[in-house]
Amino acid sequence: MPEKNVFPLTMSLTAAKLRASRFSVALAALLPAFLAFVAARGSCGTAMKFFLFFFPYVFLVAAQDMAGTEISSGALENVIFLRGVFRRFLWRKNFALAASAGAYAAAVFIGLALWSLARGRFDPNWGLQFGLGLLAGFYYIGAAGALSHFLKGGSNVVVILLAQAASLLGLLASAASRSAFIDHLEAGKFPDLVSRLKFLGFTAVFPNLIVSPRLRAGALVAAVGLAAALALQRALLRRLELRKEGRA
Amino acid sequence: MLRVTGLRKSFGPVPAVRDVSFSLARGRTTALLGENGAGKTTTLRIILGFLKPDAGAVETAAGRIGYIPDHPVFLPWLCGRSLLDLTGRSAGFGGAKWSAAVRRVCEQLFFDPALLERRPGTYSAGNAKKFACLQSLAVGPDLLVVDEPFAALDPPSVRRLRDLLAEARNGGTAVLLSSHMLAEIIRTSDDFIVLRRGEIAARSALPEFLSRYRPAGPAELESAFLDLMRA
Numbered sequence: 171m172p173e174k175n176v177f178p179l180t181m182s183l184t185a186a187k188l189r190a191s192r193f194s195v196a197l198a199a200l201l202p203a204f205l206a207f208v209a210a211r212g213s214c215g216t217a218m219k220f221f222l223f224f225f226p227y228v229f230l231v232a233a234q235d236m237a238g239t240e241i242s243s244g245a246l247e248n249v250i251f252l253r254g255v256f257r258r259f260l261w262r263k264n265f266a267l268a269a270s271a272g273a274y275a276a277a278v279f280i281g282l283a284l285w286s287l288a289r290g291r292f293d294p295n296w297g298l299q300f301g302l303g304l305l306a307g308f309y310y311i312g313a314a315g316a317l318s319h320f321l322k323g324g325s326n327v328v329v330i331l332l333a334q335a336a337s338l339l340g341l342l343a344s345a346a347s348r349s350a351f352i353d354h355l356e357a358g359k360f361p362d363l364v365s366r367l368k369f370l371g372f373t374a375v376f377p378n379l380i381v382s383p384r385l386r387a388g389a390l391v392a393a394v395g396l397a398a399a400l401a402l403q404r405a406l407l408r409r410l411e412l413r414k415e416g417r418a
Numbered sequence: 419m420l421r422v423t424g425l426r427k428s429f430g431p432v433p434a435v436r437d438v439s440f441s442l443a444r445g446r447t448t449a450l451l452g453e454n455g456a457g458k459t460t461t462l463r464i465i466l467g468f469l470k471p472d473a474g475a476v477e478t479a480a481g482r483i484g485y486i487p488d489h490p491v492f493l494p495w496l497c498g499r500s501l502l503d504l505t506g507r508s509a510g511f512g513g514a515k516w517s518a519a520v521r522r523v524c525e526q527l528f529f530d531p532a533l534l535e536r537r538p539g540t541y542s543a544g545n546a547k548k549f550a551c552l553q554s555l556a557v558g559p560d561l562l563v564v565d566e567p568f569a570a571l572d573p574p575s576v577r578r579l580r581d582l583l584a585e586a587r588n589g590g591t592a593v594l595l596s597s598h599m600l601a602e603i604i605r606t607s608d609d610f611i612v613l614r615r616g617e618i619a620a621r622s623a624l625p626e627f628l629s630r631y632r633p634a635g636p637a638e639l640e641s642a643f644l645d646l647m648r649a
Contacts, residue, residue, distance in 0.1 A: 171508045179508050183493065190495035244491035249554050250501075250508050252483050253467040412468035413429075414459060 171250070176258045177266070179250065183259070184266040188232060197231055202278055214286040215293070221282060222299045222381050229271045229307030230331075233314035234324035236263060242322060247412055257407045264400065267311050272304060299381050302389055306377035309392040312399030319406045330375075337375045358384025419444050419561055419592035420465065425474035427460055434460040436616040438474070442561070447583065447593040449603040449624075451643065452613035458596045461613065462563055465594070480561035480592070482509055484554030488566035490538075490546050498534035498541075498549060502556070509557040519556040526582055527551055528575055543570040555582055562586055564595040568602050580606055600643050604628070612646045620646045 171179070188194050201221075209217035237260050240246055246256040279300050286292040310330070317326035345352050351368050360366040373379050373388035374395055380388040425438040435457040442448055450458045463469045465476050466485055492501060506516035524531050529548045533541060538549050547570045554562060567583065568576045583606055587593050597603055603610065604624065612620040627642075 175508050175510070179504060182504055182507075183496075186500065187493075187495045240493070243494075244487075244489075245493045247466075247468060247485075247487055248490075248492065249483070249485045249550075249557070250505050252485055256468075411470055412463070414463070 171253075171255050173258075176255060177262050179255075180259050180262040180266045181269070184263055185270060188270060191234075194231055197228070198274060201225075201228070202281065205278065205282060209282065209285060214282065214289055214291050218282050218286060218293075218296055221278065222296065222303055223378055225275045225278070226303050226306035226310055226378050226381075228275055229267070230310040230314060230327055232267050232271045233311045233318075234327040235322070236260075236267070236311075236315045236318040236326065238318045238320070238322040238326070241319075241410070241412065244412075244414075256412065257410055260410070261403065261407055264311055264315055264403070268308050271307060271311075275300075275304070275307065295383065299383070302380045302386065302392075303378070305389060305392050305396070306380055309377045309396045309399070312396045312403070316399045316402045316406070319403070319410075333375050337372060341372070355379075355385070358382070419478065419480055420594070421475075421477045422461070422465065423475050423477070425461065425464060425476070426472045427464060427469060428472055433616050435464070435471075438613070438616070438618055440611055440618065440621065442592040442594055444560075444590045444592050445587055446608045447587045447595065447606055449607040449610040450594065450596040450613060451600075451603065451610055451646075452619075456613040457616040458613055459565065460616075462565055462594070462596055466563055478561060480559070482557050482559045482561075484557060484559030484562040484591075486547070486550045486554050486562070486564040486567055488569055489543075490550035492538035492546070492549075494537060494539045496538075497536060498538050501538065502534065502553060505553045505557065511557065516556070519558070520552065523552050523556045523582070527578055544572060544575065547571055548575065551579060551582070555586065558589070559586070559591055562591050562593045564593065564597075566597050566599075567595055568597065568599055576602070600640055612643075 205217045205221055208220060240260075246259070251259060279296075283292060283296065286296075314326045314330060317329055321329060341352055341355075344350055351365060351372075354360050354365045354369070355372070360369050369385075369388065370391050373385070373391040377388070377392045377395070379385045380392055420442040422441065423439050425435050426433070427435040438457070438461055440448075450461065452458050460469065464471050465478075466483070496504070502520055503516075506512060506520075511519070521531070523529075527548045529545065529552055533545060533549075538546055541549060551567075562583075564583070567579060571579060580602065583593055583595070587608075593606075595603070595606070607624050609623050610621065610627070611618055
């Protein structure tokens with residue numbers, strides 16, 4: 171297959187898969203409805219804050235089962251994936267998902283921004299926050315994609331959500347201690363090395379944090395994490411073979 | 419059309435293919451024979467790019483390659499028509515030319531076009547096989563790799579597929595097929611390669627081989643193949 175045809179093929183397959191996922195479609199329909207409800211009953215600012223913090227999860231939902239099941243099922247042993255196209259397809263899937271989820275998030279963001287603008291409550295900082303949210307979303311895709319080489323189905327996403335739940339529980343459990351990390355997070359100040367390392371680790375598990383104006387330093391973690399996840403995927407894909415005996 | 423040189427592949431300590439070299443010409447059908455575990459599937463999968471060889475090279479001048487697997491599996495979220503359209507677009511086809519090619523192969527394979535609106539994962543084994551044939555044959559491949567082509571097909575479909583393979587070969591396609599059905603191989607192939615424990619044990623043009631064994635009858639012919647595979 172000519173190289174120029176691989177990305178359009180990947181985009182078509184990715185879009186079709188997202189459309190076929192009832193959960194993705196339901197989420198895509200419910201999120202704007204919920205935001206409109208919040209904006210109408212509360213304020214546009216509240217709806218935008220909610221959106222900016224949570225929209226990276228759109229990328230995480232889209233990234234479920236990125237590679238594992240397709241590799242093990244034998245579905246990539248098809249005439250359209252011959253001569254290594256399956257490797258290029260799986261690699262480009264990162265960008266196809268990022269483009270699809272990014273386009274959806276941008277559409278919702280623009281809608282909310284226009285609504286806020288019409289009410290005279292638009293905050294220019296939202297643009298930067300949206301950009302940082304996109305970085306968090308790309309990080310989710312990179313990480314979930316790498317995990318998907320080891321886990322089948324949507325368990326790549328479940329593992330990330332479980333890690334987040336465990337981190338949150340740890341955070342709550344430590345709230346009673348004298349130098350509580352939760353206080354540092356709230357202030358956006360990390361006075362010692364331990365609290366800085368904790369912040370880096372917490373951001374790696376919870377990249378949505380970087381949307382907060384006080385925690386933008388974590389963007390570096392998301393950027394480095396994204397680069398590392400993509401490098402790992404690249405290495406895994408270079409070695410990837412479709413072995414018949416490994417089929418599910 | 420295809421040149422395989424010094425192919426080697428091991429799975430852990432187990433050698434699957436050892437120093438396999440052969441070439442395929444346009445307009446010839448070559449059968450890959452051998453017992454289970456002889457290295458046929460590994461060889462095919464290296465040629466198709468699903469496996470990486472430990473050593474050796476696969477060179478091909480084929481612009482379009484077709485592949486009919488023994489047990490086809492399809493992406494579960496696409497209906498047959500969408501998958502076919504993607505196949506056509508990936509191969510540079512589109513519009514009326516592609517639709518005509520699909521219609522023609524559907525008729526030749528006795529494949530009900532109404533099935534294209536369903537997901538191939540819901541097809542019977544025979545129809546899934548026919549759909550895989552449809553995907554590969556409609557693009558007009560320069561090289562066609564077929565693994566157990568006649569498995570799961572009913573007798574009329576076997577006959578139709580045999581005709582289609584012959585038609586592709588006569589149109590200049592190099593066909594490489596692996597099968598255990600010796601009677602079908604004798605009917606469809608020009609040349610054969612016998613693999614034994616990962617190595618080429620014999621290769622010949624089929625007519626030459628047949629001229630030596632035909633007087634002894636079909637049963638003897640089968641025995642001769644089996645001797646080659648096991649010797």
